[in-house]
Amino acid sequence: MLAIAESPIIPDTRRKLIDSAGAIFAEHGFHKATVREITDRAGVNVAAINYHFRDKAELYRAVLSECHCTAQAVGGPLKLGDGPPEERLRFYIDQFLNRLLHPDRPKWHGMLMAREMTEPSDALDIIVEEAIRPQAREMEKIINELTKGKVSKDRVWMIGFSVVSQCLFYLHDRPLIERLYPKFASKPPSIEQLVDHIYAFSLAAIRAAK
């Protein structure tokens, strides 16, 4: 039989597929990504996709769900409002950026989310309601407190958009940033520096709004 003892444990094809697929979906997008590239990088057979998931689409859903789960794990279930609103605003931005850019997370998590924003699959609705809606509510509260309820609901939302847009920018527009200001590619600022800047910028603007 000549059997050589090969991989002793952790074959777990399913996990290898999710990791490989996540990276490739994030890099190429759903349609440009091919199942063969995914299975090759995972070191498994093409048919494994059909066996462990039903098809390419369900593999994608599994990847997205994985994303969502570990996002919850990184920052905890969103600390809710006690303490002064300034502090909570800072915490919000900190948590937001860390969920997207934290080095502990596979780098493709954030990229995948960015793709969902511009090219939403049917999974976006679920993500929005489960993961983003609660954050939006907390942001609404923070702004209301900071402005002492003196601005209209529409403006509260616009202010909220102004805050999160600054965070999302570093996620969405990497290609643009790196071309415009190459230093961002060679010596990227730490997440803390980004948080500091966005917090200071936003707080000053909100204070002036009331």
Next chain:
Amino acid sequence: MLAIAESPIIPDTRRKLIDSAGAIFAEHGFHKATVREITDRAGVNVAAINYHFRDKAELYRAVLSECHCTAQAVGGPLKLGDGPPEERLRFYIDQFLNRLLHPDRPKWHGMLMAREMTEPSDALDIIVEEAIRPQAREMEKIINELTKGKVSKDRVWMIGFSVVSQCLFYLHDRPLIERLYPKFASKPPSIEQLVDHIYAFSLAAIRAAK
């Protein structure tokens, strides 16, 4: 011959292809878009792509170039710095948003640009250098004047990013916005309202920064 007088003028297959392709590329992205869908919507034969352009890729380039050209046309060649920096900041934001969202432009122009940011083709380099770099320089100047040169170069850039990120948000993240705050889909704010908000928000923040 029984010849019925059909379309008297403006057959111009080339133009029909660019319009149709622009809308479809913007909606589906380059890879998901199929040449047959493009030619069907344009009401021409598939082979027309090969005849008028060489292939799908060059059709895409043509569409992008068209985009870039009319963008120049809409706002003029970027008014440069005279007048107080506050006024120029406002003008900058106004022009930026109008270039992206102005209803005179086909709605797919902005979407295509957004796609280029997240999924850059080799055309992005050209767009950045020709269309965006000059704007970035102007923004740099404005911020330097507003802060009287008291902040570091890195911070000037971060502030600039904070301003444009707010503009790009309404371009990139429509799917997110409309899900979170459906009123934006039913009664979208006017461009002027967006300009007012982003200008006020950013100016207050910049003034506090110095």
Next chain:
DNA sequence: TCCCGTTTCAAACAAGCATTTGAAATTCAT
């Protein structure tokens, strides 16, 4: 009317793709 360059078209082509298949290999309870 005839000719000739240009433009359109239906049909075919070839490549790439996701998916399926049926058998081999592996695992594991008995």
Next chain:
DNA sequence: ATGAATTTCAAATGCTTGTTTGAAACGGGA
């Protein structure tokens, strides 16, 4: 160790895609 269930695999299938082709239709100048 034996047999059933699970998991892997090489190969094939069928569909969709971008691209090509060769002929037909068109348009305008002799």
